Amino acid sequence: MFTLITKDKNSQARIGKLFTAHGEIDTPCFMPVGTQGTVKTLSPAELEESGAQIILANAYHLFLRPGLEVIKKAGGLHKFMSWPKPLLTDSGGYQIFSLALLRKVSDAGVEFQSHIDGMKHFFTPETVVQIQVDYGSDIIMPLDECAHYPCAKDYAEVAMRRTIDWAKRSKTAMNEYQAASHKQNLLFAIIQGATYEDLRRECSKVLTEMGFDGYAIGGVSVGEPQDLRYNITHLVTSMLPEDRPRYLMGVGMPQDILESVEMGIDMFDCVIPTRYGRNGTAFTSVGKLTVRNSPYIEDLNPLDPQCSCYTCKNFSRSYLRHLFNTQELLGLRLVTLHNVHFYLELMRKAKEAIRRDKFTEFKKEFLNNYVSSQ
Amino acid sequence: MFTLITKDKNSQARIGKLFTAHGEIDTPCFMPVGTQGTVKTLSPAELEESGAQIILANAYHLFLRPGLEVIKKAGGLHKFMSWPKPLLTDSGGYQIFSLALLRKVSDAGVEFQSHIDGMKHFFTPETVVQIQVDYGSDIIMPLDECAHYPCAKDYAEVAMRRTIDWAKRSKTAMNEYQAASHKQNLLFAIIQGATYEDLRRECSKVLTEMGFDGYAIGGVSVGEPQDLRYNITHLVTSMLPEDRPRYLMGVGMPQDILESVEMGIDMFDCVIPTRYGRNGTAFTSVGKLTVRNSPYIEDLNPLDPQCSCYTCKNFSRSYLRHLFNTQELLGLRLVTLHNVHFYLELMRKAKEAIRRDKFTEFKKEFLNNYVSSQ
Numbered sequence: 122m123f124t125l126i127t128k129d130k131n132s133q134a135r136i137g138k139l140f141t142a143h144g145e146i147d148t149p150c151f152m153p154v155g156t157q158g159t160v161k162t163l164s165p166a167e168l169e170e171s172g173a174q175i176i177l178a179n180a181y182h183l184f185l186r187p188g189l190e191v192i193k194k195a196g197g198l199h200k201f202m203s204w205p206k207p208l209l210t211d212s213g214g215y216q217i218f219s220l221a222l223l224r225k226v227s228d229a230g231v232e233f234q235s236h237i238d239g240m241k242h243f244f245t246p247e248t249v250v251q252i253q254v255d256y257g258s259d260i261i262m263p264l265d266e267c268a269h270y271p272c273a274k275d276y277a278e279v280a281m282r283r284t285i286d287w288a289k290r291s292k293t294a295m296n297e298y299q300a301a302s303h304k305q306n307l308l309f310a311i312i313q314g315a316t317y318e319d320l321r322r323e324c325s326k327v328l329t330e331m332g333f334d335g336y337a338i339g340g341v342s343v344g345e346p347q348d349l350r351y352n353i354t355h356l357v358t359s360m361l362p363e364d365r366p367r368y369l370m371g372v373g374m375p376q377d378i379l380e381s382v383e384m385g386i387d388m389f390d391c392v393i394p395t396r397y398g399r400n401g402t403a404f405t406s407v408g409k410l411t412v413r414n415s416p417y418i419e420d421l422n423p424l425d426p427q428c429s430c431y432t433c434k435n436f437s438r439s440y441l442r443h444l445f446n447t448q449e450l451l452g453l454r455l456v457t458l459h460n461v462h463f464y465l466e467l468m469r470k471a472k473e474a475i476r477r478d479k480f481t482e483f484k485k486e487f488l489n490n491y492v493s494s495q
Numbered sequence: 496m497f498t499l500i501t502k503d504k505n506s507q508a509r510i511g512k513l514f515t516a517h518g519e520i521d522t523p524c525f526m527p528v529g530t531q532g533t534v535k536t537l538s539p540a541e542l543e544e545s546g547a548q549i550i551l552a553n554a555y556h557l558f559l560r561p562g563l564e565v566i567k568k569a570g571g572l573h574k575f576m577s578w579p580k581p582l583l584t585d586s587g588g589y590q591i592f593s594l595a596l597l598r599k600v601s602d603a604g605v606e607f608q609s610h611i612d613g614m615k616h617f618f619t620p621e622t623v624v625q626i627q628v629d630y631g632s633d634i635i636m637p638l639d640e641c642a643h644y645p646c647a648k649d650y651a652e653v654a655m656r657r658t659i660d661w662a663k664r665s666k667t668a669m670n671e672y673q674a675a676s677h678k679q680n681l682l683f684a685i686i687q688g689a690t691y692e693d694l695r696r697e698c699s700k701v702l703t704e705m706g707f708d709g710y711a712i713g714g715v716s717v718g719e720p721q722d723l724r725y726n727i728t729h730l731v732t733s734m735l736p737e738d739r740p741r742y743l744m745g746v747g748m749p750q751d752i753l754e755s756v757e758m759g760i761d762m763f764d765c766v767i768p769t770r771y772g773r774n775g776t777a778f779t780s781v782g783k784l785t786v787r788n789s790p791y792i793e794d795l796n797p798l799d800p801q802c803s804c805y806t807c808k809n810f811s812r813s814y815l816r817h818l819f820n821t822q823e824l825l826g827l828r829l830v831t832l833h834n835v836h837f838y839l840e841l842m843r844k845a846k847e848a849i850r851r852d853k854f855t856e857f858k859k860e861f862l863n864n865y866v867s868s869q
Contacts, residue, residue: 190793195811201811437575440532
């Protein structure tokens with residue numbers, strides 16, 4: 122299911138391969154985010170050409186629209202969205218706690234009102250697993266309770282214990298569904314505990330003893346300072362088994378991703394490349410570039426002269442600026458495509474560096490070019 | 496420059512080939528509209544894959560944004576927008592008379608205020624030719640005065656005579672630029688005269704005697720009833736030389752295009768396939784389909800089972816409806832792509848039918864399937 126291929130001699134960075142029913146994933150990997158069953162503005166063909174091996178969708182959003190029955194009738198989420206490769210679905214725990222209205226959490230589960238139409242729904246750990254199994258997700262995330270930052274310790278502890286209990290129930294439910302269906306979906310656990318080291322330690326210990334196909338670090342990228350996030354990532358990663366993939370949820374900027382790869386993280390997802398792309402901000406080897414700005418009016422260079430994506434091979438900053446200036450949708454597409462390509466290329470380069478035991482040098486060089494010019 | 500290849504034995508429909516500096520165009524052809532230097536939502540690669548041999552851009556819009564200097568610095572419009580094939584630019588006469596503010600028309604030219612920022616500009620027939628030469632357009636349209644419907648005859652006559660005078664000045668300007676630059680841009684004339692047969696006749700006679708590389712019928716699709724448009728199209732076409740391409744500006748729906756091909760029209764442009772696409776309305780072999788509507792919630796068929804476009808090969812109506820329902824930009828792209836493919840495919844089928852002297856049968860069969868189910 123997961124093979125650790127090699128470790129960088131001078132850091133915790135590692136290369137692995139994750140096997141799923143829809144194909145293999147080389148780690149460390151970045152998963153473009155397709156919340157509503159589409160990576161915003163991009164076609165599945167473009168994602169494949171960019172080298173995406175796995176994308177993410179959101180169980181909560183897709184449950185509300187188009188609804189489980191529509192996806193089931195289509196033969197699952199892969200067929201519905203015409204994405205033949207691996208899919209990870211987030212449980213929607215985070216979204217219920219950030220988007221949904223009037224939620225009531227109890228040990229049984231969470232009652233909430235849709236942020237779209239106010240309809241009431243009740244999610245339990247069991248229903249959330251069932252929904253993702255019905256989607257046909259390759260990697261299933263259990264329902265968890267994600268504490269925001271800052272969070273009082275007593276509340277963080279309650280949320281952490283509930284997350285553990287729900288993970289256990291998710292595993293039981295998963296075992297039952299798998300016994301009945303012979304499907305090979307993987308179930309990850311999500312480690313919570315806010316910024317409290319003892320809570321994170323306890324959560325890591327209990328969940329790894331329970332045994333899951335992979336481990337995610339949740340409750341990060343929720344507003345906490347960067348050094349706290351790094352501390353927690355480092356602490357939790359040190360407690361995770363070597364032979365399972367590690368997923369840092371919702372992270373992040375290129376520099377955050379490289380720092381986390383160095384600590385031994387294998388998987389990432391983040392809306393940043395797509396959201397910034399729609400905003401006209403491109404990631405380049407020398408830092409961020411806001412192409413709608415007037416300095417680019419007559420700039421005939423591509424976004425990043427070092428980049429080989431369709432956008433950079435064909436279009437100038439001047440043209441892209443014109444597209445944003447005239448509200449043309451092609452601009453959103455082209456910068457998003459570039460950004461996704463940039464993130465995926467960053468992961469390819471990271472793997473190459475790990476293979477040569479040069480990850481730390483690679484990171485330093487990348488950051489030197491990237492940050493110094495900002 | 497234009498070769499008439501064959502005529503349908505039983506109608507006026509004809510097949511030709513137009514030669515430009517950026518490649519050949521098989522007629523009858525449909526030109527997707529890229530007003531601001533982009534066919535809305537589509538990439539140049541998608542247009543090429545769909546079989547587009549020529550697209551249209553607008554001299555007025557591009558003059559305002561990004562401005563002539565930006566496009567000149569990029570090396571022309573082809574390079575600016577990364578479109579390697581033929582480009583036709585509309586002069587913007589129509590847009591000045593419909594979009595611009597506080598215009599003052601005189602025989603000298605037209606003064607107007609930009610609809611974007613209120614800046615004053617003055618266009619003459621000579622500057623409009625110069626702008627399009629600087630863009631590097633393969634087919635240049637002269638400044639004209641387009642009368643809207645309904646239009647009093649005395650006003651229509653003034654506009655028609657001014658259009659003739661401006662066409663003459665455009666030709667002189669074009670000859671001078673070409674003598675200096677050795678470039679091979681083609682200059683078309685635009686026939687005006689509103690719905691008045693004698694005015695249309697006079698305009699056709701004078702302009703064809705003057706001699707242009709092609710002839711456009713302007714002042715149609717401006718609100719007039721369909722039968723008046725057909726009458727005018729038929730009348731003007733009968734007066735045009737056989738050995739020059741004929742372009743019906745701004746038309747139209749699939750049925751209008753086929754009727755006009757039957758009368759001997761060679762070239763079309765229209766915003767309908769792209770505008771309807773962004774609205775969630777698809778053109779199919781059995782008529783229009785508004786995919787955002789609820790009957791398609793669980794419909795697993797493609798937009799058109801007979802279509803071979805990327806959208807129809809990969810996505811269901813159910814998925815496309817979901818994309819529109821959740822305001823996902825991929826929906827706009829995919830239906831636009833299908834519609835452009837549908838229009839280009841319609842022209843391919845029309846040519847095939849003309850080649851077999853079966854155009855009228857083809858038109859009848861198409862309309863029978865297309866209209867009867869609406």
